[in-house]
Amino acid sequence: MTTLLDYCSLVRSKNAGPFTLTLDFMCHDRDTYAALVATGFLNPSLFASLYGADPDQILVVNHPLALAVKVSLPRPVAQGALHDTDCYAGQQYAPLMDMPVA
Secondary structure (H helix, E strand, C coil), X not given: CCCHHHHEEEEEEEECCCCEEEEXXXXXXXXXXXXXXXXXXXXXXXXXXXXXXXXXXCEEEEECXXXXXXXXXXXXXXXCCCCCCCCCCCCCCHXXXXXXXX
């Protein structure tokens, strides 16, 4: 089974303001970057299903010079809200780590 760690040297999530979550996928090298992008795994539908967001509000940006993919979407709840379980959004990448990447 191939996972994101087979493609990426760093996977992280963080806040991009109190209402936006961003995830960064930084690949090992050009070949793994090209292979990850070619899978189509990192797409709005995936993040919509995992985070309950509208796919039309999810931005997936490929950065070939940085060998990275950045995904931004609305946070499930505003930062610091009563039901916010991850104030800094540093653990939001976790559901992706064990998923098989085609």
